Amino acid sequence: MCADRQDVDIAEVFRKVSRTGIGTSSGIIIDSKRVDMLAAEIVAARSVVMSSEAKSEQSEKNTTEMNVTKSATATPALPSSSTEITGIQIGAGQKAEFKSLDSHFENICECQKCPLGATRTKFVYGVGSPTADLMFVGEAPGKNEDEQGEPFVGRAGKLLDKILAAIDLTRSEIYIANILKCRPPDNRDPQSDEMEHCFPYLKEQIAIVKPKIIVSLGRISDQSLLQNKLALGKMRDQWHSYQGIPLRVTYHPAALLRNPNFKRGCWEDMQIIQAEYKRLSS
Ligand code: URA
Numbered sequence: 255m256c257a258d259r260q261d262v263d264i265a266e267v268f269r270k271v272s273r274t275g276i277g278t279s280s281g282i283i284i285d286s287k288r289v290d291m292l293a294a295e296i297v298a299a300r301s302v303v304m305s306s307e308a309k310s311e312q313s314e315k316n317t318t319e320m321n322v323t324k325s326a327t328a329t330p331a332l333p334s335s336s337t338e339i340t341g342i343q344i345g346a347g348q349k350a351e352f353k354s355l356d357s358h359f360e361n362i363c364e365c366q367k368c369p370l371g372a373t374r375t376k377f378v379y380g381v382g383s384p385t386a387d388l389m390f391v392g393e394a395p396g397k398n399e400d401e402q403g404e405p406f407v408g409r410a411g412k413l414l415d416k417i418l419a420a421i422d423l424t425r426s427e428i429y430i431a432n433i434l435k436c437r438p439p440d441n442r443d444p445q446s447d448e449m450e451h452c453f454p455y456l457k458e459q460i461a462i463v464k465p466k467i468i469v470s471l472g473r474i475s476d477q478s479l480l481q482n483k484l485a486l487g488k489m490r491d492q493w494h495s496y497q498g499i500p501l502r503v504t505y506h507p508a509a510l511l512r513n514p515n516f517k518r519g520c521w522e523d524m525q526i527i528q529a530e531y532k533r534l535s536s
Pocket of ligand 1: 393410
């Protein structure tokens with residue numbers, strides 16, 4: 255965690271952006287100030303989407319945000335019997351082998367199934383509510399996560415927190431986990447044998463938490479969960495299914511840090527997710 259930074263008040267940023275007209279950005283975001291700027295730009299993108307689609311008589315902000323996308327974005331009525339959607343076999347859901355996340359963690363936290371076990375500092379299991387309706391899945395721990403034993407605590411994690419705040423959520427209300435539980439050296443892409451060993455751990459976490467929606471962050475997570483080799487762009491803008499659970503794909507926060515042009519798409523994805531989350535949780 256950066257001790258020298260305070261959390262951005264999203265509403266305040268939004269007001270500032272409206273006043274100063276900051277709305278676009280170019281170049282690569284390289285420090286925490288730029289992270290804050292990106293958060294502001296995500297909020298700015300929200301205002302663009304809202305003003306072009308929402309009706310002016312909105313009396314309540316969140317209600318309006320849901321209405322903007324609802325008709326186009328309701329999750330498909332997922333069949334209860336086995337069927338094929340976007341290349342994955344959908345069954346009736348998976349039964350958890352472990353009674354709780356704690357007992358599962360205790361069972362696997364010393365894992366040495368792949369070489370990453372020998373190089374990790376901490377096993378990064380997952381964080382959040384064990385009964386969350388919404389589960390976010392990232393790729394693998396980075397340096398900060400490896401040191402602290404918690405997913406998404408570095409710069410990408412700070413941005414994820416802000417994205418969550420923009421849809422009125424905190425990380426304690428959701429559950430966050432990664433495809434890999436141990437950090438790949440130099441943050442390289444996970445290798446297929448590492449994912450093969452580690453993926454069953456995520457599967458069990460999903461079976462224990464039983465989220466109503468899974469949000470997959472980035473290509474590596476998408477391809478693992480949906481078992482395909484498609485580019486992220488081919489997987490966005492539609493509902494998928496993982497074991498009968500509606501799954502939505504969006505950009506990894508680290509990709510947003512590298513390329514601010516993705517921010518609008520991310521915001522649109524998050525609005526769709528928020529609307530469906532509210533619908534399924536009510
Ligand atoms: N990136 C990820 O995919 N996961 C983390 O936990 C941190 C960064």
